[in-house]
Amino acid sequence: xxxxxxxxxxxxxxxxxxxxxxxxxxxxxxxxxxxxxxxxxxxxxxxxxxxxxxxxxxxxxxxxxxxxxxxxxxxxxxxxxxxxxxxxxxxxxxxxxxxxxxxxxxxxxxxxxxxxxxxxxxxxxxxxxxxxxxxxxxxxxxxxxxxxxxxxxxxxxxxxxxxxxxxxxxxxxx
Amino acid sequence: xxxxxxxxxxxxxxxxxxxxxxxxxxxxxxxxxxxxxxxxxxxxxxxxxxxxxxxxxxxxxxxxxxxxxxxxxxxxxxxxxxxxxxxxxxxxxxxxxxxxxxxxxxxxxxxxxxxxxxxxxxxxxxxxxxxxxxxxxxxxxxxxxxxxxxxxxxxxxxxxxxxxxxxxxxxxxxxxxxxxxxxxxxxxxxxxxxxxxxxxxxxxxxxxxxxxxxxxxxxxxxxxxxxxxxxxxxxxxxxxxxxxxxxxxxxxxxxxxxxxxxxxxxxxxxxxxxxxxxxxxxxxxxxxxxxxxxxxxxxxxxxxxxxxxxxxxxxxxxxxxxxxxxxxxxxxxxxxxxxxxxxxxxxxxxxxxxxxxxxxxxxxxxxxxxxxxxxxxxxxxxxxxxxxxxxxxxxxxxxxxxxx
Ligand code: HEM
Ligand code: FES
Numbered sequence: 172x173x174x175x176x177x178x179x180x181x182x183x184x185x186x187x188x189x190x191x192x193x194x195x196x197x198x199x200x201x202x203x204x205x206x207x208x209x210x211x212x213x214x215x216x217x218x219x220x221x222x223x224x225x226x227x228x229x230x231x232x233x234x235x236x237x238x239x240x241x242x243x244x245x246x247x248x249x250x251x252x253x254x255x256x257x258x259x260x261x262x263x264x265x266x267x268x269x270x271x272x273x274x275x276x277x278x279x280x281x282x283x284x285x286x287x288x289x290x291x292x293x294x295x296x297x298x299x300x301x302x303x304x305x306x307x308x309x310x311x312x313x314x315x316x317x318x319x320x321x322x323x324x325x326x327x328x329x330x331x332x333x334x335x336x337x338x339x340x341x342x343x344x345x
Numbered sequence: 346x347x348x349x350x351x352x353x354x355x356x357x358x359x360x361x362x363x364x365x366x367x368x369x370x371x372x373x374x375x376x377x378x379x380x381x382x383x384x385x386x387x388x389x390x391x392x393x394x395x396x397x398x399x400x401x402x403x404x405x406x407x408x409x410x411x412x413x414x415x416x417x418x419x420x421x422x423x424x425x426x427x428x429x430x431x432x433x434x435x436x437x438x439x440x441x442x443x444x445x446x447x448x449x450x451x452x453x454x455x456x457x458x459x460x461x462x463x464x465x466x467x468x469x470x471x472x473x474x475x476x477x478x479x480x481x482x483x484x485x486x487x488x489x490x491x492x493x494x495x496x497x498x499x500x501x502x503x504x505x506x507x508x509x510x511x512x513x514x515x516x517x518x519x520x521x522x523x524x525x526x527x528x529x530x531x532x533x534x535x536x537x538x539x540x541x542x543x544x545x546x547x548x549x550x551x552x553x554x555x556x557x558x559x560x561x562x563x564x565x566x567x568x569x570x571x572x573x574x575x576x577x578x579x580x581x582x583x584x585x586x587x588x589x590x591x592x593x594x595x596x597x598x599x600x601x602x603x604x605x606x607x608x609x610x611x612x613x614x615x616x617x618x619x620x621x622x623x624x625x626x627x628x629x630x631x632x633x634x635x636x637x638x639x640x641x642x643x644x645x646x647x648x649x650x651x652x653x654x655x656x657x658x659x660x661x662x663x664x665x666x667x668x669x670x671x672x673x674x675x676x677x678x679x680x681x682x683x684x685x686x687x688x689x690x691x692x693x694x695x696x697x698x699x700x701x702x703x704x705x706x707x708x709x710x711x712x713x714x715x716x717x718x719x720x721x722x723x724x725x726x727x728x729x730x731x732x733x734x735x736x737x738x739x740x741x742x743x744x745x746x747x748x749x
């Protein structure tokens with residue numbers, strides 16, 4: 172009897188030590204899988220907006236991701252509905268569609284057709300219009316807009332300017 | 346204390362220390378196999394042999410492969426394929442085996458389903474088998490990342506994005522899995538780790554569990570007959586070999602099993618030498634480029650059926666359907682409410698269920714390969730709905746099945 176309680180206690184004591192060790196190792200393992208600080212600090216991209224041509228898609232790169240920049244023609248701007256135009260980024264009087272060039276479904280790069288003025292994602296057939304709004308599923312929402320800040324005629328990606336914060340608050344982008 | 350005597354032979358020396366005579370009996374000559382089975386019961390052995398081929402070829406590939414995003418592609422496509430003597434052999438063996446092992450696994454699974462070998466004490470065999478299937482899927486996917494070609498990169502992008510859970514937007518989880526915002530060095534290194542050590546260890550453990558699960562119920566037979574292995578093996582050992590319903594695993598049954606393995610290996614090496622192309626995607630002969638998606642992204646053929654279940658729906662419904670398809674086969678022993686563990690052709694409605702399931706999975710596979718347009722979208726959509734409906738009706742049709 173006496174022996175039993177002693178063994179029971181030893182068992183519990185070992186269990187407690189093992190549990191602490193197990194939790195500690197799980198934390199260490201989780202943290203080891205985290206993106207490294209150097210990756211997270213990966214910088215900012217500055218775009219000179221004066222170089223883009225109208226209705227011609229340019230693809231830039233930010234944090235390893237493709238960034239679509241599409242300068243809209245006057246007709247394209249005029250044709251837009253309210254939902255489309257709130258997505259516009261206006262730099263120096265010109266209207267741009269700037270978004271992360273990865274389909275919001277599963278991340279393929281949609282391709283732009285300048286004649287039809289729309290994007291087709293070949294992976295699962297999703298479509299977006301020239302403002303980046305989704306027009307055919309499976310993508311659940313329009314193309315995401317990266318954090319940006321307008322500085323003169325340049326656009327700094329990665330910094331959050333007032334125009335970006337407004338889009339985020341009103342749910343225009345995630 | 347154990348008592349050791351002067352050994353009379355090498356065998357006796359070993360036997361005193363390792364009980365090899367006893368072990369041989371337990372593992373081979375007195376492990377009993379029913380006589381009433383056919384070539385489909387050789388699939389398990391073929392799987393074990395194919396897995397060994399993967400291990401051996403993988404070890405040789407590891408001698409030159411470099412898990413670095415700048416050099417991985419060339420270490421495979423140039424160093425291994427052109428410089429290393431016979432490097433191409435290991436690569437083709439590895440690629441062909443990775444593809445063919447899924448074909449055999451599907452045959453093995455459908456054999457199990459057809460003969461009802463997943464119930465009446467065989468549930469653990471089925472569950473451990475499904476765990477093997479899932480782990481093999483992860484193993485195949487992680488291996489596919491390693492050459493760091495276009496398909497590696499974009500398949501890695503698309504599949505890791507699934508973990509964002511659609512509207513849940515768990516982007517943090519996706520970035521955690523990748524170790525970066527996009528698949529990059531951290532991603533390649535960790536999938537390399539998974540592919541060469543963690544998952545193979547898990548697979549070997551699971552194969553051990555799968556075999557252990559077979560010991561008590563033994564393998565099923567063509568008639569689903571409940572054999573009294575105790576009585577039948579006594580009969581065999583007493584000399585009535587012809588009258589007994591069972592035979593020794595080693596070497597009697599093994600000799601038959603290995604005949605089929607031999608035929609399989611002829612076919613396998615025919616593929617390795619003359620027809621390896623199907624196992625090598627042409628798109629993956631372009632190095633990874635994060636700014637260019639290939640025109641069509643499709644997985645290897647063995648994932649196409651579940652991919653097609655994801656595709657026709659909006660993102661959330663698609664993910665739920667896909668998740669359902671991934672796990673539902675685990676539930677088979679519990680959704681099948683009938684007490685019959687016999688061949689499907691004697692089970693009435695279940696026979697129809699079986700063949701529709703098999704054909705539908707082939708249809709889903711074919712549609713998954715075709716571009717998601719027009720009539721193909723529609724066929725894929727209907728087939729995906731049919732797949733789910735079949736699982737929903739399974740408990741009902743089996744509940745009312747007549748006992749045979
Ligand atoms: C590498 C993977 C696998 C290996 C090495 C393997 C190996 C084996 C072996 C050697 C047998 C006994 C011989 C036979 O009946 O074929 C067996 C039986 C069995 N396996 Fe697997 N297997 C694997 C994967 C699977 C999978 C994915 C499933 C399905 C979920 C599965 C389900 C079964 C069932 C139900 C049996 C019993 C068959 C019967 O009793 O007649 N196995 N396996
Ligand atoms: S990734 Fe674009 S539609 Fe699926």
